[in-house]
Amino acid sequence: MARATLDRLTYRYPGAHAPSLLDVTLRIDGGLTVVAGPSGGGKSTLLRVFNGLVPHFHGGQISGNAEVAGRSILDTPTRILARSVGFVFQDPELQTVYATVDREVAFGLENAAVPGPEIPRRVEEALDEAGAGHLAGRLTSTLSGGERQRVALASALAMKPQLVVLDEPTSQLDPEGAELVLAAARRVVAQGRAVIVSEHRLQALMGAADQLVTVEEGRASTSDPRDWRAPRFSVPPPRSIPAGSEVIRASGAAAGFDGRPVLEHVDVAVRGGEVVALMGPNGGGKTTLLRLLAGLLPARAGSVERLAGRIAYLPQNPAALLHRPTVRAEVRFTIDRSGEREDSALILAELGLLDVAERYPRDLSSGERQRAAVAAVLPGLPRLVLLDEPTRGMDAGARDALVGLIARLRDRGSAIVIATHDAELRAAVADRVLTVAGGKVAAAVDEAVHR
Amino acid sequence: MAAWSAACLFIALFTTNPAYKASVLAAALIALVAGAGLRRIRKLLYAIAIVAAFASLLNFVSAHLGDTVLFSLPASIPGLGGPFTLEALVFGLTGGLTIGAAILAAAPFSVLLSAHDVVDALPRVLSRSGAAIAASLNLVPAVGATFVQVSEAQRMRGWRPRGPRSWAEVVVPVVLTSVESSIQLAESMEARGFGSGPRTYVKPASMQRADWLVTATAAAAVALFGISTAAGWAAPWYAYPTLTLPQVDVRPLIACLLLCAPVLVWRARR
Numbered sequence: 001m002a003r004a005t006l007d008r009l010t011y012r013y014p015g016a017h018a019p020s021l022l023d024v025t026l027r028i029d030g031g032l033t034v035v036a037g038p039s040g041g042g043k044s045t046l047l048r049v050f051n052g053l054v055p056h057f058h059g060g061q062i063s064g065n066a067e068v069a070g071r072s073i074l075d076t077p078t079r080i081l082a083r084s085v086g087f088v089f090q091d092p093e094l095q096t097v098y099a100t101v102d103r104e105v106a107f108g109l110e111n112a113a114v115p116g117p118e119i120p121r122r123v124e125e126a127l128d129e130a131g132a133g134h135l136a137g138r139l140t141s142t143l144s145g146g147e148r149q150r151v152a153l154a155s156a157l158a159m160k161p162q163l164v165v166l167d168e169p170t171s172q173l174d175p176e177g178a179e180l181v182l183a184a185a186r187r188v189v190a191q192g193r194a195v196i197v198s199e200h201r202l203q204a205l206m207g208a209a210d211q212l213v214t215v216e217e218g219r220a221s222t223s224d225p226r227d228w229r230a231p232r233f234s235v236p237p238p239r240s241i242p243a244g245s246e247v248i249r250a251s252g253a254a255a256g257f258d259g260r261p262v263l264e265h266v267d268v269a270v271r272g273g274e275v276v277a278l279m280g281p282n283g284g285g286k287t288t289l290l291r292l293l294a295g296l297l298p299a300r301a302g303s304v305e306r307l308a309g310r311i312a313y314l315p316q317n318p319a320a321l322l323h324r325p326t327v328r329a330e331v332r333f334t335i336d337r338s339g340e341r342e343d344s345a346l347i348l349a350e351l352g353l354l355d356v357a358e359r360y361p362r363d364l365s366s367g368e369r370q371r372a373a374v375a376a377v378l379p380g381l382p383r384l385v386l387l388d389e390p391t392r393g394m395d396a397g398a399r400d401a402l403v404g405l406i407a408r409l410r411d412r413g414s415a416i417v418i419a420t421h422d423a424e425l426r427a428a429v430a431d432r433v434l435t436v437a438g439g440k441v442a443a444a445v446d447e448a449v450h451r
Numbered sequence: 452m453a454a455w456s457a458a459c460l461f462i463a464l465f466t467t468n469p470a471y472k473a474s475v476l477a478a479a480l481i482a483l484v485a486g487a488g489l490r491r492i493r494k495l496l497y498a499i500a501i502v503a504a505f506a507s508l509l510n511f512v513s514a515h516l517g518d519t520v521l522f523s524l525p526a527s528i529p530g531l532g533g534p535f536t537l538e539a540l541v542f543g544l545t546g547g548l549t550i551g552a553a554i555l556a557a558a559p560f561s562v563l564l565s566a567h568d569v570v571d572a573l574p575r576v577l578s579r580s581g582a583a584i585a586a587s588l589n590l591v592p593a594v595g596a597t598f599v600q601v602s603e604a605q606r607m608r609g610w611r612p613r614g615p616r617s618w619a620e621v622v623v624p625v626v627l628t629s630v631e632s633s634i635q636l637a638e639s640m641e642a643r644g645f646g647s648g649p650r651t652y653v654k655p656a657s658m659q660r661a662d663w664l665v666t667a668t669a670a671a672a673v674a675l676f677g678i679s680t681a682a683g684w685a686a687p688w689y690a691y692p693t694l695t696l697p698q699v700d701v702r703p704l705i706a707c708l709l710l711c712a713p714v715l716v717w718r719a720r721r
Contacts, residue, residue, distance in 0.1 A: 051642055053638055053641065056641075057637075057638055057641055077647075078641045078642060079641055079644045079645060079646050079647035080644075080647055082641075082642055082643055082644035082647065083644060085642075087639075087642040087643075089635065089638075089639055089642075091635065093593060094593075094635040094636055094639065095635070095636070095639035096589050097582065097585060097586040097639075097640060097643075098585055098586075098589075099585070099589070102653070103653060107582070107643055107645075108643040108644050109651075109653070110582075110650045110651050110652060110653060111643060111644035111646070111647055111650055112644050112647065113648060113649055113650060113651050114651060115651060116651050116652050116653060119651070119652075119653040120653065140589075141592065156643075159643075159644070291603070294603075294607060296603045296606075296607075311607055313603070313604060313607035314604075315603065315604045316600070317597075318604070319628075320597055320600055320601050320604070320624055320625075320628045321600075321601055321604040321605060321608070321624055322624065323620065323623045323624040323627060333608065333620075334608045334609060336609075337609025337610060338608065338609040339609075362627060376608070377604070377607070377608060
């Protein structure tokens with residue numbers, strides 16, 4: 001018996017001109033279903049159908065039929081479907097209700113009126129299942145992104161749902177955190193339940209996938225994952241000029257915030273026309289190093305010297321800075337205030353955003369928002385470019401475009417520092433890779449890049 | 452804890468006798484130090500000292516009553532002119548004692564408990580509201596983090612704070628992000644079955660033996676002090692017109708000392 005079926009489902013968000021899902025017919029049996037496709041194609045909307053968030057939470061117009069665990073999705077509220085469908089969202093920060101891990105995992109069980117004495121055992125089992133048994137009793141505010149995501153997964157598993165839906169669960173995680181979440185998903189599949197995962201980084205998933213669903217422009221098609229071939233990322237054009245003089249140098253620098261030391265004895269220098277990548281675990285200090293280099297954090301010891309010139313900084317959650325009425329206006333905002341002389345259309349075209357240039361940026365999909373934020377901070381020719389996880393939520397095409405943009409800025413003399421978990425991005429653009437972990441910065445031993 | 456706080460407040464506000472007010476303040480201070488440690492409440496003590504000193508001074512300069520005149524200012528000075536008396540100064544100090552005792556009585560709720568503990572202790576009928584409040588509390592630090600992130604990012608895009616209108620370029624994205632975060636949290640709660648029917652509790656808030664001990668001693672303190680007042684053992688005190696020493700009886704004093712009982716229990720919370 002199918003765990004879920006969608007039959008000729010068409011859905012349009014309130015106020016939208018075009019449907020986000022168009023005539024979708026799908027059957028989900030047990031095993032692992034991977035949902036792939038370009039940003040803005042309708043993946044997140046499709047996932048939200050399985051627990052009824054679309055249409056019950058978001059409103060809009062829907063037609064066709066949809067069933068999960070023998071219930072009609074269109075006639076059953078999400079809060080009831082929650083007993084059969086566990087859902088883990090992209091952002092682990094925004095799905096935490098309680099202050100402690102145990103209470104957090106118990107939240108769904110309390111809502112489902114599971115008898116009180118039974119809840120601690122179910123919580124313990126779910127934490128173990130998600131590889132988070134050691135987090136029991138911790139304050140949720142002290143968890144790293146990877147730990148939070150595993151707690152979110154445990155919260156979903158505690159309900160013993162027939163179907164577990166994961167919406168880009170690893171997009172903010174370091175490789176170790178991502179592997180733990182995916183291992184937990186594989187364990188659920190091994191227990192005979194069904195898992196649906198939406199991801200852009202498909203390499204690690206496809207070996208275990210039973211079904212591949214590709215969603216593009218609202219239409220879904222299924223295929224055999226064995227036929228899937230890893231996309232080849234474009235290689236940027238070779239460097240046209242040699243790296244120039246030092247743009248920034250941190251010497252014996254220390255940094256931290258909220259009275260807490262994070263980095264010590266940092267010695268980093270970056271030259272114009274050079275691309276340096278930072279890797280390391282969640283919470284290791286990559287963002288703190290970028291903020292130190294940007295001058296947003298003072299050096300508690302040592303010094304940071306920069307050449308005069310504009311600094312472009314893409315923060316970890318860049319969508320937060322979007323506030324203008326259109327994507328084009330976001331780009332113009334930076335051009336006008338930084339005294340650059342560049343047509344906004346140049347970077348919009350380079351990042352494939354001309355089609356959405358006149359749209360409100362917060363109405364875009366998460367991947368498109370990410371591109372809009374990159375466009376908003378990188379017009380013109382900054383002297384120093386600091387990017388914090390720039391490929392988060394980006395599909396392969398958008399990542400290729402970003403690689404091209406980074407190469408262009410490099411060749412025009414910008415010094416570029418990128419904090420990223422994305423090994424493919426590092427391989428494509430980095431001249432050097434530094435590891436930031438445990439408060440120290442060191443050259444990466446196993447990922448030296450030579451050009 | 453609520454019973455203990457209520458007992459402290461009852462005695463400190465009910466009596467006019469500074470000896471008993473000081474006893475309540477001392478008992479609350481001892482209990483709080485036992486539960487939280489002196490270091491954690493040092494700033495609170497400084498704040499209480501400043502508020503109490505201000506209250507005393509205010510009464511001293513504004514109440515020109517009492518027989519023991521320390522000095523006088525010409526009556527022609529508006530608001531300040533007139534005699535400054537020892538009685539007004541001492542009565543102001545008792546006001547400071549009352550404020551200090553009241554703040555220390557309420558302090559354990561913020562010092563020893565997290566906001567989530569307080570929410571968890573709500574009655575079952577308020578369980579759903581309590582969960583919603585707990586979720587909202589989790590958003591508060593996120594809003595602060597967003598403000599820092601947005602103001603930094605806008606600064607790097609060339610934004611500078613030039614007058615109130617320029618702040619819109621920081622405040623608008625912070626507000627929009629906060630609203631989006633709230634919607635995402637609501638979506639997450641819905642997806643986890645919030646509001647689907649009657650809820651159960653992972654750990655029903657039940658009274659432990661230690662909690663019963665604190666509650667019982669607090670009730671005994673209130674009862675004994677009430678009886679002492681009715682029987683005339685807890686004599687009232689008036690600063691005016693002539694200052695006298697407050698009368699102290701051992702029975703109401705014992706009632707105040709009973710408020711030290713949390714020392715036996717709260718030390719375990721540290």
